[in-house]
Structures are given as structure tokens and as C-alpha cells.
Amino acid sequence: DTAVSQTPKYLVTQMGNDKSIKCEQNLGHDTMYWYKQDSKKFLKIMFSYNNKELIINETVPNRFSPKSPDKAHLNLHINSLELGDSAVYFCASSPDNSNQPQHFGDGTRLSIL
Amino acid sequence: DQQVKQNSPSLSVQEGRISILNCDYTNSMFDYFLWYKKYPAEGPTFLISISSIKDKNEDGRFTVFLNKSAKHLSLHIVPSQPGDSAVYFCAASADTGAQKLVFGQGTRLTINP
Numbered sequence: 001d002t003a004v005s006q007t008p009k010y011l012v013t014q015m016g017n018d019k020s021i022k023c024e025q026n027l028g029h030d031t032m033y034w035y036k037q038d039s040k041k042f043l044k045i046m047f048s049y050n051n052k053e054l055i056i057n058e059t060v061p062n063r064f065s066p067k068s069p070d071k072a073h074l075n076l077h078i079n080s081l082e083l084g085d086s087a088v089y090f091c092a093s094s095p096d097n098s099n100q101p102q103h104f105g106d107g108t109r110l111s112i113l
Numbered sequence: 114d115q116q117v118k119q120n121s122p123s124l125s126v127q128e129g130r131i132s133i134l135n136c137d138y139t140n141s142m143f144d145y146f147l148w149y150k151k152y153p154a155e156g157p158t159f160l161i162s163i164s165s166i167k168d169k170n171e172d173g174r175f176t177v178f179l180n181k182s183a184k185h186l187s188l189h190i191v192p193s194q195p196g197d198s199a200v201y202f203c204a205a206s207a208d209t210g211a212q213k214l215v216f217g218q219g220t221r222l223t224i225n226p
Contacts, residue, residue, distance in 0.1 A: 004156070031212060033212075040218060041200075041218050041219050042115075042216065042218050043157070043202065043204075043216040044216070045213060045214065045215075048212055048213070050212075055212070056212065056213055090156055090157070092156075094212065099145050099162070099164060101147055101159035101162060102159070102214065103159070104149075104156030104157045104158070105156050106154065106155050106156045107154075107155075107156055
């Protein structure tokens with residue numbers, strides 16, 4: 001009965017490869033997010049989708065492309081992986097109401113060799 | 114340009130005593146603030162929030178205080194319990210939808226028996 005689930009939990013890959021991280025929420029929320037937690041432990045928002053529509057797009061390289069097939073899923077595709085992409089990526093979701101907290105998945109640790 | 118700062122990377126408190134975690138922000142447009150708790154290998158879990166129209170919000174052992182003039186908020190945990198040992202993140206939002214959260218870098222709280 002996991003609320004926000006991400007797969008895989010760990011991802012180790014070579015520089016230059018293309019990879020995807022999947023996220024699904026069963027909370028019936030309208031909005032989903034991707035965050036990146038870097039080596040300094042800051043959690044920074046990357047993207048936000050509301051009912052499959054992109055509403056927040058922070059300064060993120062074009063190599064990162066979110067895709068939302070429906071409002072319960074938000075996947076993150078990363079092309080031409082670089083060493084600096086190594087981080088923990090968190091998916092989150094929230095209701096489409098004001099001042100409602102976001103619910104986070106357990107993260108995907110991406111390591112680039 | 115870190116808009117939300119938690120200047121104490123770690124804090125150690127005796128079980129049963131009060132834990133006080135601090136957070137400062139620079140953006141005067143922030144009007145909604147949240148505290149999240151994070152255990153290792155898990156995602157952040159929402160703990161408590163406060164709107165800028167209030168200066169205090171309480172939920173069981175957890176109380177959040179907001180000082181808008183000082184751009185400062187704090188989380189009080191009393192009494193502290195071993196299960197409270199975790200990393201605590203402060204977050205802020207400048208829109209009523211609470212959708213674009215800006216996080217601090219976290220404070221690791223350790224409760225000693």
C-alpha cells in the first residue's frame with residue numbers, strides 16, 4: 001500500500017548512458033514532482049506536473065526530460081549521463097489544493113561510474 | 114543563493130529533554146513553511162506546517178514557531194524520544210499552492226538515551 005513508489009531504488013551506470021526512473025502514486029493526487037538531492041544534501045525541485053501538464057521547470061539541463069503518461073505517473077528520463085548527475089532523486093506528489101504537504105517516495109540513488 | 118538555511122548540521126539532545134531545530138529564510142515572499150523528517154534510505158515525511166498568518170502551530174510533541182520579522186522559524190520537540198533521531202528539513206513556499214518548495218540543507222538530530 002505504498003503511497004509514492006519509485007523504481008529502481010539504486011541505479012549504477014556508465015557515463016554517457018541513457019536511463020529512466022519511474023514514479024507512481026496511489027494517493028489520487030493531481031500534482032507530481034521530481035527533486036534532486038546533491039552531495040551537499042540540498043533538496044532542489046526539478047519539475048512539477050499537474051494533471052499531466054508541466055507547471056514547474058527549474059534550470060535543469062535538456063538531458064533531463066520528465067514524462068507523465070497519466071496523473072498517477074511521472075517518469076524521469078536522463079540522456080547522456082554525466083558524473084555530476086550522481087545524486088538521490090526523489091519523486092513526490094500533492095493534492096491540487098493550497099497548502100497541502102507533499103508526499104515523497106524513498107528516492108533513487110543514481111551513481112555514475 | 115540559498116533562500117532557506119539550517120545553520121546547524123547536527124544536534125545532540127538527551128532523551129526526555131527539549132529539541133530545538135532552527136531555520137532562517139531570506140525571501141520575504143515565503144508564506145508557508147513546513148518541517149519534514151527523514152530517516153536513512155527513506156523519503157522525507159511531512160511533520161508539521163505553519164502559515165505566515167500564524168506564529169505558532171502545535172501537534173502533539175511538535176510545535177513550530179514563526180517569527181516573520183526575523184525571518185526565522187523553529188521546531189520544538191518535547192519530550193524528545195529515541196525515535197526522533199533523524200534528519201529534519203525545513204521548507205518554504207511563496208505560493209499558496211505550496212507547490213514550489215525550497216528546502217534547507219537539513220539538521221541531523223540525535224537523541225541520546
